[in-house]
Amino acid sequence: MSLAFALSLGLITALAFMGLPMGASMITGSILYLLMRGQDMGIAAEQLLNGMYTNYIMLAVPLFILAAEIMNSGSLSERLLNWCNAVVGRFRGGLAQVNILQSIVFAGMSGSAIADAAGSGKMMQFMMTKDGKYPPSYAAALTAATAVIGPIVPPSIPMVLYALVADTSIGYLFLGGVVPGLLMAGVMMVQVAVTARIRNFPVEDAVPLRQLPRKTWDALPVLLMPAVLMFGIYGGVTTPTEAAAVAAFYALIVSVVIYRAVRLPDLYSSVLASAKTTASIGMLIAGALVFNYVVTIENIPRTISATLLAWDLDPVMFLIAVNILLLLLGCILEGTTILLVIVPVLIPTAQALGIDMVHFGVVVVVNIMLGLITPPYGLLLFIMTRIANTPMRALVADVAPFLIGLMLALLVFTFVPDTVLWLPKLFGYVPASASP
Amino acid sequence: MSLLLRIGVWLHARAENLLAAMLATMFAVFIVQIVFRYLLNLPIGWTHEISVIMWVWLVLFGTAFVVRDHEEIRFDLLYSTVSERTRRIMVVICAVTVVFFFAISLPAVLDYIGFMKVEKTAYLKIRFDWLYSIYGLFAIAMIVRQLWLGYQAIWGKPGDAIDVTRIKSGI
Numbered sequence: 001m002s003l004a005f006a007l008s009l010g011l012i013t014a015l016a017f018m019g020l021p022m023g024a025s026m027i028t029g030s031i032l033y034l035l036m037r038g039q040d041m042g043i044a045a046e047q048l049l050n051g052m053y054t055n056y057i058m059l060a061v062p063l064f065i066l067a068a069e070i071m072n073s074g075s076l077s078e079r080l081l082n083w084c085n086a087v088v089g090r091f092r093g094g095l096a097q098v099n100i101l102q103s104i105v106f107a108g109m110s111g112s113a114i115a116d117a118a119g120s121g122k123m124m125q126f127m128m129t130k131d132g133k134y135p136p137s138y139a140a141a142l143t144a145a146t147a148v149i150g151p152i153v154p155p156s157i158p159m160v161l162y163a164l165v166a167d168t169s170i171g172y173l174f175l176g177g178v179v180p181g182l183l184m185a186g187v188m189m190v191q192v193a194v195t196a197r198i199r200n201f202p203v204e205d206a207v208p209l210r211q212l213p214r215k216t217w218d219a220l221p222v223l224l225m226p227a228v229l230m231f232g233i234y235g236g237v238t239t240p241t242e243a244a245a246v247a248a249f250y251a252l253i254v255s256v257v258i259y260r261a262v263r264l265p266d267l268y269s270s271v272l273a274s275a276k277t278t279a280s281i282g283m284l285i286a287g288a289l290v291f292n293y294v295v296t297i298e299n300i301p302r303t304i305s306a307t308l309l310a311w312d313l314d315p316v317m318f319l320i321a322v323n324i325l326l327l328l329l330g331c332i333l334e335g336t337t338i339l340l341v342i343v344p345v346l347i348p349t350a351q352a353l354g355i356d357m358v359h360f361g362v363v364v365v366v367n368i369m370l371g372l373i374t375p376p377y378g379l380l381l382f383i384m385t386r387i388a389n390t391p392m393r394a395l396v397a398d399v400a401p402f403l404i405g406l407m408l409a410l411l412v413f414t415f416v417p418d419t420v421l422w423l424p425k426l427f428g429y430v431p432a433s434a435s436p
Numbered sequence: 437m438s439l440l441l442r443i444g445v446w447l448h449a450r451a452e453n454l455l456a457a458m459l460a461t462m463f464a465v466f467i468v469q470i471v472f473r474y475l476l477n478l479p480i481g482w483t484h485e486i487s488v489i490m491w492v493w494l495v496l497f498g499t500a501f502v503v504r505d506h507e508e509i510r511f512d513l514l515y516s517t518v519s520e521r522t523r524r525i526m527v528v529i530c531a532v533t534v535v536f537f538f539a540i541s542l543p544a545v546l547d548y549i550g551f552m553k554v555e556k557t558a559y560l561k562i563r564f565d566w567l568y569s570i571y572g573l574f575a576i577a578m579i580v581r582q583l584w585l586g587y588q589a590i591w592g593k594p595g596d597a598i599d600v601t602r603i604k605s606g607i
Contacts, residue, residue, distance in 0.1 A: 009596075010542050015530055015534075016510065016511045016516075017511060017514050017515075018515065018526035018527075018529060018530050019510060019511070019512055019514075019515030019523070019526055019527070019530065020505075020510065020530040020534065021508030021509060021510040022508075022509050022510055022511065023499070023508065024508075024534060024578065025508070025510075028533060028537045028538070031537040031538070031540070031541045032537060034541075035537075035541075038457070040544055040548075041540070041541035041544040041545065042544035042545050042547055042548030043544070043548075043573075044541060045544075045545040045548050045549065045568070045571050046548055047494065048571065049568050049571055052488075052491065052492045052495065053488055053489075053492055054458060056484070056488065058491065059462070059466075059487055059488070059491055062459060062462065062491065062494070062571055063443075063462075063466065066459065066463060076517075112607055113607060116503075117478065128457045151607060158607045191492065199553075214437065237474065238470065238474070241466075242466065242469070242470050242566070245466035245467060245470060246461060246470065248463060249463075249467055268456060271456045271459055271460055272452055272455065272456040274459055275455045275456050275457070275458065275459040275494060275502075276498060276499060276502060276503050276507065278459060278494055278495065278499075279455070279494060279498025279499050279502065279503045280499075280507060280508050280509055281509065282491070282494065282495030282498070282499075283495055283498075283503075283509075284509045286495060304457050309496050332511075332513055333511065334509050334510075334511070335607045336509055336607055337509065339607075361439075361473065364539060368607070369607075372607070376513065377513050379508075
């Protein structure tokens with residue numbers, strides 16, 4: 001590691017700590033590096049522009065963001081919640097189970113946990129706390145925890161970003177998330193069932209089973225969406241990037257034509273909000289492209305990989321270390337930053353140890369998602385305290401059991417790669433051999 | 437409201453219109469591309485080019501003129517806990533640093549953009565210096581914006597409280 005690199009890294013860290021946006025910090029630090037090495041400073045612009053221009057798969061990110069925004073502005077969530085209530089509302093803690101079920105279906109349409117919490121999550125929070133049915137902090141904790149599933153069940157924005165840095169197939173990554181996502185939902189369902197008995201949560205009025213076909217018909221366009229997406233990608237019809245556009249288009253048709261729930265001004269706000277989010281996440285990607293150039297010429301990933309391999313690290317130890325590292329970083333850093341800056345440094349080591357890249361990707365993404373509900377810095381926690389108007393302390397206390405449950409699930413995905421790889425293998429994926 | 441402020445608000449709203457239009461265009465050409473490739477069996481390349489250009493412009497234009505700093509992805513754990521005075525000092529240090537490095541690299545950046553006039557895009561034959569000129573605008577806007585933020589931090593009124601829920605994160 002050269003002095004120039006050390007100073008550049010130091011400057012980025014200092015600027016970031018002082019509140020400068022991450023993207024701008026990385027560009028500034030990289031310019032310092034180029035200056036000290038006497039290189040052409042135009043390289044910063046070149047790396048950024050060419051990187052953005054040639055990485056076509058990144059376009060899936062804005063399109064998935066747009067799809068989620070449109071879904072949230074229509075009455076899709078409402079109809080979906082009615083259907084979920086008809087199915088699982090009759091059990092003890094019914095609404096809490098509804099919350100989990102809706103999050104699975106939503107996860108199958110949207111690739112963003114934050115969007116899920118701000119959209120259907122907000123409605124769930126309202127339903128659960130109306131008439132004092134559930135303590136606000138418990139409802140908020142559950143909503144935050146179920147939103148975590150959003151980017152694990154495909155589609156998934158973080159997986160697109162991972163595919164970018166790890167050069168892995170998005171299609172197989174998406175498939176790899178299906179079983180883990182369902183398992184995580186299962187863990188939470190069991191937890192809710194137990195808690196519901198202990199804390200005596202209410203049962204919803206059972207919706208007569210004869211009404212179920214009608215409610216299903218009502219929600220059918222929404223329920224079909226995950227299937228449409230999956231068929232698009234795995235039927236070989238569309239690329240994952242095009243599938244993102246199809247998702248947005250489908251959401252648009254359903255909300256505007258079928259449900260007639262979105263007016264033009266709503267649509268404009270959705271597009272603008274998506275565009276702003278895109279610019280913000282895009283700037284981080286842009287900064288990472290420039291800084292990753294610096295990291296690459298300094299040969300950092302290889303150096304780290306050589307050091308770690310010299311320690312005779314076995315894959316299991318490495319994965320445990322990665323889990324701990326990412327969970328700790330997740331407490332203080334925003335997830336996209338971890339994915340685009342930290343993860344690329346770990347990938348060569350993982351590859352050298354023979355860990356499968358799809359397996360590694362799903363483990364990494366689950367880690368980063370858990371970072372969204374770990375204090376002190378968890379974006380989902382911030383959003384839910386705001387939506388639920390409940391103190392952070394109460395929310396953290398109620399989220400802790402779910403966090404522990406989900407971490408146990410993460411351990412299972414880490415040590416039993418087939419939980420992740422079983423489905424991709426069915427679709428013809430050939431994993432790297434040495435995954436533990 | 438002073439005239440200057442009103443002009444600023446008006447310009448910001450137009451910049452927002454433009455930003456939304458860029459995303460809408462990206463989305464629309466994607467749909468056109470899908471229709472042409474799968475329904476009409478006529479693969480076309482220009483849609484691909486437009487969507488990528490929209491992506492580059494959307495990010496740089498949006499960061500330069502629409503998204504505010506507190507909506508960007510940043511590490512605000514420390515920033516949001518320190519006193520108003522410390523925060524102002526931090527903003528000034530960041531502003532000075534960014535202005536210095538963006539200004540010192542600006543000639544090289546403009547050089548690079550100018551040099552790209554020799555290349556054109558594959559389908560639409562757009563000159564790359566035009567396409568990449570947005571980075572020049574972005575760099576200049578960054579300098580101006582940071583000068584303004586630094587000025588505000590030294591002489592301005594206290595800023596709004598930090599609102600972490602306004603951060604735009606796609607995950």
